Amino acid sequence: MLIKCLELQQIVSLxxxxxxxFSWSKPVLVISGLNKGTTCGYDTLYSGAVAGAREALICGVPSLCISLNWEKNVSCESDLKDAVTVCLPLIHAAIRDIQKGIFPKNCFxxxxIPSCPLTNKGVKVTRQSPQRSSLSWQAVSTNKNPSAGHYMSNQQSLGIMLAQLGRDASAAAAARRLNSNRKNVEVESVGVAGKFSSQQxxxxxxxxxxxxxxQQDIEEDLDSxxxxxxxxxxxxxxxxxNVHMEIQSSVSSWLAIALSGDQ
Structure with missing residues (x-):
């Protein structure tokens, strides 16, 4: 059974x-993706594709999140099909081992998938890296030229986010977030000088x-x-x-001192 996300985010579809x-029957496996854009490092915190796979695990269903390292002006739509081809052995193996009861537990x-899927160098088990994305903000025309809406088409994992700034920002902007399927991120800032008036x-x-x-990845076996x-x-x-034991220990030591009253 294939559930395709149209206007819904992955997690809502799930x-x-x-x-x-299908509340009476759980699927054997949930596959969240194929995502056009990487979900490495800290990007997993913002990714809708990762959220979908995580939610499946919360519901007790084994899951995979699959993403293609889409490169702007390099990757093409056929790479998505190639990425699926590369993933099929992993998907088939996952279904087989879930039914045997030997698929890894307590994780998804x-x-x-690398940007050139069919020429990949093989499969590696990796660790989550400390990589993070840098963001920049650019003012766009108040006429909201449609061309300004085509942003970051290779990073659908970030989805549609709409922030609203200012005490007097209207609720209409929030409604547009729910109804829009555009991939641009809009921030609406409403500034009012003096006494508020809708005309001002x-x-x-x-x-x-x-x-x-x-890029901070100097170690091997990191995903990015x-x-x-x-x-x-x-x-x-x-x-x-997963908090390292030394961090756990340092927090325990700090907490003991912080609550002891001996400042």
Missing amino acids: WLYLGHL LNIG TIKKYFRMELTEKE RELEEGFVTVTPLSLYA
């Missing part, structure tokens, strides 16, 4: 499937763009590094943040 359409698999409202619009990723090297990356992600 709720609809598991909670209403975040699978990254000044609106400014900004477009968010993804710039170069901040191995993906750039041309490997298919398989990163197990848990529902829980």
Whole structure:
């Protein structure tokens, strides 16, 4: 059974499937994707594709998140088909081992496909890297030229986000977020000088763009590094943040001092 997301985000589609359409029967496997854009590093915190796979795991269903390292002006639509071809052995193996009861428990698999899927160097199990994306904001015309709406087409994982700034910002902007299927990020800032009057409202619009990723990956077996090297990356992600023992210890020590009253 294939549930295709149209106007709904992945996680909402999953709720609809598991909670209403087929509430009496769980699927064998949930595949969230294919996402056009990477979900490496801290991008997993913002990715709708990752959220869909995570929600499936919360509901007790094994899941995969699959993303293609889409490169602007380089990648093409046929690369998506090639990425599916590359993933099929992993998908078939997952279904087989779920039915045997030997598929990894308590995690979902975040699978990254390199920009040239058919020439990949193989499959590697990786760790989540500390990579993060840098964002820039650009003012756009108050006429909201449609050309300004074509932003970051290779990063659908970020979805549609609409922020509203200013005490007197109207609720209409929030309604547009719910009804719009555009991939641009709009921030509506409403500034009012002096006493408020609807005739005096000044609106400014900004477009968010993804710039170069901040690369901090010097270690091997990190998802973003191995993906750039041309490997298919398989990163197990848990529902829980894995805090290193030394951090746990330092927080325990700090908390003991902070609450002791001996300042």
